[in-house]
Amino acid sequence: MSHPHPPYPHQPPSQAETLNPFAVTALVTSLLCLAPLGLAFGIVALVQIPRRRQRGRGLAIAGVTVSAAVLLLAGTAAAVVDFRVWTPPARDAAGEIVKPGWTASHAIEPGDCFTPRSGAPGRDAPPTRGADVRLLPCDAPHRGEAYATFRLSEQDRPPSRDEIAATARPQCAKLFLDYTADPLASGPLQTYFFYPDERGWAAGQRGVLCWVARPGNALLDSSVRLDAADLDPAQSDYLMAWKPLNSAGVLRPAKSPAQDLVGARAWAARMAEAQAETARLMKGAQLPGGAEQPKARLVAEFEAGLPFWRQAAEASDATSFLGHLRSVDNHSGNTHSQRIRVLLDLPAAPAAPAGSAAAPVTNAALR
Structure with missing residues (x-):
């Protein structure tokens, strides 16, 4: 007589039937917009699942994919969007x-x-x-x-x-x-x-x-404004003498002499008139005794440069025009003007606007 087989003892389910907890966590955290955690949990799950013969690979892949997409979008937004809070001044x-x-x-x-x-x-x-x-x-x-x-x-x-x-x-x-x-x-x-x-x-x-x-x-760290009322009489006289030359200098044509010789020549004519006026005003400026000698030398440089402005105003071509302006620069009087500024307690300044390249301000590509 055959004997029936005894019933098999109860067996716990194999590991292949269990669900990896990190896979579930990866998907949940990615859907909650916790992308860094979702990405980390998903990677851990993908490493564990084949080793432990567990389920949940699809969940882990979904968590990694969603988390990576969220991180990519956030990175792109950070590159093109300014997140600074708009607060009124x-x-x-x-x-x-x-x-x-x-x-x-x-x-x-x-x-x-x-x-x-x-x-x-x-x-x-x-x-x-x-x-x-x-x-x-x-x-x-x-x-x-x-x-x-x-x-x-x-x-x-x-x-x-x-x-x-x-x-x-x-x-x-x-x-x-x-x-x-x-x-x-x-x-x-x-x-x-x-x-x-x-x-x-x-x-x-x-x-x-x-x-x-x-x-x-480059940054500014103070206002560029200066009211004439804040100057002493000698400072005011000196700076007012410069105003005709400054006013003409800032109107230098935007185009080069090669592009617009007519405009360049007209500007040179205005500069000649302005430099003559500045020389006249400088002669009458009431400066302290120590400044009288550099003032006289500065005026002499202005007067020596005048013929070259007038020659530039009659130049036949751009090369000749620029040559005359280089001669003007040789008589800028910058050393004497800097000496006067020191004696008048005015801030140190770059080369004065007497020549071809110097100007109190330049007109950049305006905006």
Whole structure:
């Protein structure tokens, strides 16, 4: 007689039937937007599952995939989105910025110091319309300082960028000389401007805002403004004597003599007149005794350079024009002007704007 087989003893389920807990955790954390944890748990699960012959490989792969996608999107967003909180600036009763904050360029007022969101444009960058800026107290590091506004003429259609630049470039340069009595005191500067776009034009905006910055995105740490009322009589006399030459110097044509010889020659003629006027005013400036000798030498250099400005105004070609300007530079009087500045307790300054390359401000690719 055969005997029935005894019943098999109860066997626990094999490991291949169990679900890896890290696989479940990976999927859950990835769906909860805890991507770093989801990615870590998913990798651990994928390592354990084949070794332990467990289930859950699909869950682990899903957790890793979702977590990786979330991390990729976050990285992309961080590269292109500015997460800084937009907080408005605060002004005191006098209108001075006392609390930094973000605003649109059309809300900037003359005297405001700021940093454009994209930084100051390069010298050869194309002009752009308005931009978002962070307003700052002028004693805090900043990129630019607004110094003047003016209105564009009314017309049916918005003016083109080139039309605005043709008006704004000389206008902003001249207005800067009204903003500071000593345009050389802050070192090399470039002028820029903000102007209304088509939408702003349609809304009635006509204002152009002129501002100034250091070349190469270097920071300013104080205001470039200087009121003539803050000067003593000798300082005022000396700086006012320079004003005709400064005013003509900042209007140097944007195009090279090779591109626009007619414009370059006309500018040289204006510079000759301005230098003659500056020499005349300098002779009459009431300076302290120690400054009289360098003043006389400076005037002599101005007068020696005048014939070369006049020759540049009659130049037959660009090469000849530039040659005459190099001769002007040889009579800039920079050593004597620097000596006078020291004696008058004025800040040290770069080469005075007597020659071809020097100017109190330059007109960069205006913005």
